[in-house]
Amino acid sequence: MHTSQKNILKKCDTLMLDMDGTILDLAYDSFIWLDLVPKEYAKKLGISLDDATAKLYKYFISLQGTLKWYSVDHWSDLLDIDIIKLHQMESAKIQYLPGAEKFLNDIKKYDIRVLLVTNAHGDILKLKSEVTGLDKYFDQMYVSHDFGAPKESQLFWQNLNDTEKFDIKRTLFVDDTEKVLDSARQYGIDSLVQITNSDSKQKQQIVKNYLGMTGVIELIE
Numbered sequence: 419m420h421t422s423q424k425n426i427l428k429k430c431d432t433l434m435l436d437m438d439g440t441i442l443d444l445a446y447d448s449f450i451w452l453d454l455v456p457k458e459y460a461k462k463l464g465i466s467l468d469d470a471t472a473k474l475y476k477y478f479i480s481l482q483g484t485l486k487w488y489s490v491d492h493w494s495d496l497l498d499i500d501i502i503k504l505h506q507m508e509s510a511k512i513q514y515l516p517g518a519e520k521f522l523n524d525i526k527k528y529d530i531r532v533l534l535v536t537n538a539h540g541d542i543l544k545l546k547s548e549v550t551g552l553d554k555y556f557d558q559m560y561v562s563h564d565f566g567a568p569k570e571s572q573l574f575w576q577n578l579n580d581t582e583k584f585d586i587k588r589t590l591f592v593d594d595t596e597k598v599l600d601s602a603r604q605y606g607i608d609s610l611v612q613i614t615n616s617d618s619k620q621k622q623q624i625v626k627n628y629l630g631m632t633g634v635i636e637l638i639e
């Protein structure tokens with residue numbers, strides 16, 4: 419372990435963890451959105467899978483990084499598909515990333531407040547908690563929808579700090595998305611870690627601007 423990794427937890431009293439791609443395997447979400455939803459959409463419109471995928475990608479591009487992108491209600495209305503139901507049907511595929519549950523167990527021994535900070539929709543968080551039991555590991559769980567802005571927005575961090583009162587100098591934030599980390603850095607959070615192995619079915623992502631770790635377990639091992 420590098421010295422920077424070993425010390426990064428020591429100087430913090432608050433640990434904020436993203437959910438999808440940090441604690442839970444992004445392969446599930448990729449399967450839902452890049453495989454299952456296009457198939458359902460093609461069926462719904464009576465068009466080819468290629469055409470349905472092309473239509474969907476236009477929506478994906480226009481909504482990326484916005485709260486609507488993360489809103490199951492928005493997608494259900496837009497596509498006329500019950501997105502929650504699709505998630506429920508495939509919920510057996512929801513799983514922790516390697517080492518993540520061990521980390522959550524071990525971090526309990528540390529004198530640190532552990533928070534889940536996610537852009538996921540409340541209903542998805544509920545489903546994922548039911549399947550994995552992840553809620554028992556957190557002192558508090560925050561969903562960006564409740565703050566009216568995604569993590570990519572400064573408004574999210576301001577609203578979160580109004581509720582949680584965290585010290586930006588003593589907070590470690592871990593996420594797999596660079597744009598989200600950029601937003602946290604802009605807000606003033608000093609200690610930032612980017613997860614490189616967020617999807618068990620994809621290659622490791624290249625990290626340029628942040629301290630990269632293959633998984634959260636590296637914070638303590």
Ligand SMILES: [Mg+2]
Binds near residue numbers: 436439440594
């Ligand atoms: Mg993520």
